[in-house]
Amino acid sequence: MDRPSSDRPSGERRSGSPREGRPQRSASGQPIPRAAARRRRDDGSEQPRPRRPRDTPAGDADRPRRSSARPRTDDAPRKTRRTDRPGPPERPQKAAAPASAPATGAPPADGKKSARSITRIAVAVVSVAVLVATGYAWNQMTSLENSITKLDGLSLGSGKDGAVDILMVGTDSRTDAQGNPLSEKELAQLHSADDVGTNTDTILLIRIPNDGSSATAISIPRDSYVEVPGVGMTKINSAYGSAKEEKRAALVNEGMDLGEADKESVQAGRDAVINTVTGLTGVEVDHYAEIGLLGFVLLTNAVGGVDVCLNAAVDEPFSGADFPAGQQKLDGSQALSFVRQRHDLPRGDLDRIVRQQVFMASLAQKVLSAGTLTNPGKLSDLQNAVSRSVVIDQNWDVLKFVEQLKDLSGGRVQFATIPVVTEQGWSDDGTQSVVEVDPVAVKAFTEGLLGEKNADGTVAFLAGDYTVDVINTGTVDGLATNVSRIVANKGYRPGETGNDTNATVDSQVLAATTDDPGAIAVSKDLGGLPITADTSLPPNTVRVILTDSYTGPGSISDSGAQDSQESDTQETPTPPAPRITAGGTGPECVN
Numbered sequence: 001m002d003r004p005s006s007d008r009p010s011g012e013r014r015s016g017s018p019r020e021g022r023p024q025r026s027a028s029g030q031p032i033p034r035a036a037a038r039r040r041r042d043d044g045s046e047q048p049r050p051r052r053p054r055d056t057p058a059g060d061a062d063r064p065r066r067s068s069a070r071p072r073t074d075d076a077p078r079k080t081r082r083t084d085r086p087g088p089p090e091r092p093q094k095a096a097a098p099a100s101a102p103a104t105g106a107p108p109a110d111g112k113k114s115a116r117s118i119t120r121i122a123v124a125v126v127s128v129a130v131l132v133a134t135g136y137a138w139n140q141m142t143s144l145e146n147s148i149t150k151l152d153g154l155s156l157g158s159g160k161d162g163a164v165d166i167l168m169v170g171t172d173s174r175t176d177a178q179g180n181p182l183s184e185k186e187l188a189q190l191h192s193a194d195d196v197g198t199n200t201d202t203i204l205l206i207r208i209p210n211d212g213s214s215a216t217a218i219s220i221p222r223d224s225y226v227e228v229p230g231v232g233m234t235k236i237n238s239a240y241g242s243a244k245e246e247k248r249a250a251l252v253n254e255g256m257d258l259g260e261a262d263k264e265s266v267q268a269g270r271d272a273v274i275n276t277v278t279g280l281t282g283v284e285v286d287h288y289a290e291i292g293l294l295g296f297v298l299l300t301n302a303v304g305g306v307d308v309c310l311n312a313a314v315d316e317p318f319s320g321a322d323f324p325a326g327q328q329k330l331d332g333s334q335a336l337s338f339v340r341q342r343h344d345l346p347r348g349d350l351d352r353i354v355r356q357q358v359f360m361a362s363l364a365q366k367v368l369s370a371g372t373l374t375n376p377g378k379l380s381d382l383q384n385a386v387s388r389s390v391v392i393d394q395n396w397d398v399l400k401f402v403e404q405l406k407d408l409s410g411g412r413v414q415f416a417t418i419p420v421v422t423e424q425g426w427s428d429d430g431t432q433s434v435v436e437v438d439p440v441a442v443k444a445f446t447e448g449l450l451g452e453k454n455a456d457g458t459v460a461f462l463a464g465d466y467t468v469d470v471i472n473t474g475t476v477d478g479l480a481t482n483v484s485r486i487v488a489n490k491g492y493r494p495g496e497t498g499n500d501t502n503a504t505v506d507s508q509v510l511a512a513t514t515d516d517p518g519a520i521a522v523s524k525d526l527g528g529l530p531i532t533a534d535t536s537l538p539p540n541t542v543r544v545i546l547t548d549s550y551t552g553p554g555s556i557s558d559s560g561a562q563d564s565q566e567s568d569t570q571e572t573p574t575p576p577a578p579r580i581t582a583g584g585t586g587p588e589c590v591n
Contacts, residue, residue, distance in 0.1 A: 147387040149177040152394040155271050157284030163207050164401075167277055167285045168217075169240070170202030173292040176388045179263070182294060189333040190293045200240045200273060201340075202356060205281060207449050212404040214412040214462055216449045217360065219353045220277065221417070225425060225434035229275050233428055239276045244269030281418070282443035288393045295389030296339060297332030302381035303366040305329040306359060308338060309589035316344050327587060335359060349435065350423055351591045357415035357580045362587050364413050414464050415580040416449075418442045419489040441489045448491035463491030466518040467541050471500045474548035476556060483526065483546060483554035490525055492518075495541070507550040510534040510543040518542050527552030 157165065174182055174190075182190075203220040222237035231242050247268035251261035274285050300306050309327040316322075319341040323334070330338055339359050345351035372378050392398075418437060425436030448463045468487045472480035484497045507529055511519035514531045522542050523529045529544070529552065537543060551557045580588060 143383060147383070148398070149387075149391045150394045150396070151267070151270070151288070151391060153267060154288055154393050155274055156288065156393060156395070157286045161284055163209050164287065164404075165283050165285050166206040166208070166287045166289060167274055168202075168204040168206060168289040168291065169200040169273055170291050170296075171200055171240070171293075176292065176294060177391050178388075186294055186297075189297050190336060200237050203236060203273070203277065205277060205283060205285075205446070207283070207446065208405070214414070214464075215405070216464060217357070217413075217415045218281075218446065218449070219357060219415065219417045220280070221349050221353060221420065221423075221435045221437075223349055223423075223433070223435040224280070224418070224420075224437050225427060226276060226280050226437065226439075228272060229279065230272070235432065235434060236273075236276060236280070239272045240269040243272030280437070280439055280442055281446045283446050287396045290391040292389050293336060295385065296336045298385030298389055299363065299382070300330065300332040300335040302378060302385045303363065303372055304378065305331055306335055306362045306366065307587045308335075308358060308362060309587045311589050311591055314341065314344065316341050318343050327589075346591050348423060350417070350420070353417055354580070354590050357417075358588055358590050361413070361415060361580050368413075413581060416445075416464065416491070419445050419485070445489050445491055461517040461521070463518075463521070464493065465540050466522075467493040467495040468522060469495040469541070469543040470497050470546065471543065472498070472546050473500045473502060474546060474550070476546075476548060479546055479550070479555065483544065483552075486554045487522060487525065487544070492522070492542075495543075500545075506530070507547050507552075508532050508545050510537060510545065511541070512537050512539060516542070525553070 174187065176182065201222050203222065205218045205220065206215060207218065208215045220236060222235065224236045225233060226236045226239075228234050228236070228239040228242065230246075231239065234242065244265045248261050248265035251264055252258060256264070270288065270290070274288060277283070278285055307327060307329050310323055310325050313325045314321050314323050320333075320337040321341040323330075323338070339352075339356045341355065342349050342352040366372055367382070372382075419441045421436040421438050421441075423435050425434045426432065427434050468484070470480045470484040470487070480497050480499065484494055488494045509519050509523045509526070509529045509531045510533075511531060512533065512535055513519075514533050516531075518540060519531050519542050522544065523531050526544065529550075534543070
């Protein structure tokens with residue numbers, strides 16, 4: 001073992017010290033020339049390495065081995081000496097100096113940093129990167145808060161019903177958020193007609209519990225036949241335009257300039273949509289967001305494209321949708337065609353809604369991913385897209401809202417559609433094909449999305465987290481379908497629905513454990529069915545077994561179900577829409 005430098009005789013060399021790798025000397029002490037022993041002058045020529053005194057002065061025994069007395073040949077900053085030059089092959093490596101030896105600043109003898117040092121450096125680099133990215137993201141959010149267009153005077157709620165409820169509508173506007181006309185290039189990307197409309201073809205009610213634990217975006221079909229305050233029964237997508245036009249005409253009759261009247265009447269249109277959605281769902285809207293056609297294009301491009309998957313190839317000229325089957329990445333213009341197509345789809349507007357949902361789920365995955373949130377360029381593009389195409393209400397504190405959702409994962413962001421009686425309904429005057437909805441069922445559905453509460457007010461479970469299978473083992477036709485629609489209307493994910501010839505003793509609810517909160521809730525919703533443990537069922541899955549003795553909701557003895565079954569003999573019932581989340585490993589394939 002090497003001795004401490006203070007005890008080492010003068011001239012003794014420590015193995016692995018910075019002096020190792022110097023030119024070797026002959027027996028007479030003369031240096032043996034080597035290319036490695038030369039240094040470059042400032043002008044590019046070489047000079048021999050200056051000799052260093054072999055002996056350490058007696059008074060410098062405690063001085064570190066790298067002496068400040070070493071001659072320098074230029075004014076360049078001192079560089080770390082190379083340690084990868086091998087020593088004499090015949091000289092064995094000596095043991096490292098003990099911990100008590102003075103620090104020499106030399107790296108280990110093998111010329112590599114220790115694993116611990118490398119780990120510390122890696123952690124430091126990652127920490128700095130995270131801090132920089134986080135700080136940049138926060139600065140971007142602050143900048144977005146200042147640049148986004150905000151509206152005042154809307155009829156909004158207070159958020160005291162246990163959730164933050166956001167109404168997001170998509171309009172076919174040909175202007176940006178500030179009212180500026182779009183450029184010719186931007187208009188060409190929209191695949192839209194030249195006429196300007198005011199319909200709201202996308203209507204989403206987003207429910208977020210006050211604890212920020214989940215988010216459910218509820219789609220309302222554009223052709224839903226509903227009561228619009230001041231207008232009467234009509235399609236919900238016309239509420240905005242009808243109220244706006246009525247207000248605009250009144251202002252013009254009062255002598256207001258046509259252009260000014262058009263701007264002033266927009267608020268009446270927005271209020272009409274807000275009040276209509278509240279009347280249909282029973283939900284008090286707390287915040288309002290509006291996005292134009294350009295927003296779909298800009299947001300998609302900002303995240304580098306959005307992945308979707310189609311069951312079959314499509315070529316539909318009205319929307320510009322021309323896509324092969326299978327998974328693919330869409331740019332902004334293609335994404336707009338994807339979400340707007342409704343012709344040539346098996347379920348028409350309902351399939352169009354599913355298109356919009358899988359697109360938004362994929363977009364949410366991209367936005368929530370680290371690759372987007374830590375990329376300054378993408379954050380900047382997102383800010384530009386939002387500031388140009390999104391309008392929100394004046395009282396919406398975006399920074400506080402983002403902080404509330406900081407722990408929200410993609411799997412807790414889900415998309416659903418309000419329960420539909422039939423998509424083949426007709427308006428009261430028989431002139432319009434509409435989507436028939438039941439406001440009572442819609443209200444029960446939206447209320448169920450907040451989940452069952454514990455005694456302390458926390459969420460015990462969310463209906464949307466559970467998949468419910470319904471199996472009919474009796475002889476009553478359509479019983480499983482009827483009950484499946486009922487549980488789906490309460491917010492559960494519809495699972496397997498069918499018949500089974502293996503009769504059971506009685507109707508019951510199966511779950512992995514008898515104390516499963518979802519099973520308890522389903523049992524309560526279906527009239528108090530007994531719960532039986534079935535360990536073969538996966539978590540968050542409930543199976544309902546029905547026999548002829550079942551008398552709960554959806555049975556023949558239930559008057560509401562009888563009416564429903566009578567109508568089912570005339571029309572094909574609309575199955576519950578699939579529940580889509582922003583989690584998973586890839587986009588769900590759709591029509």
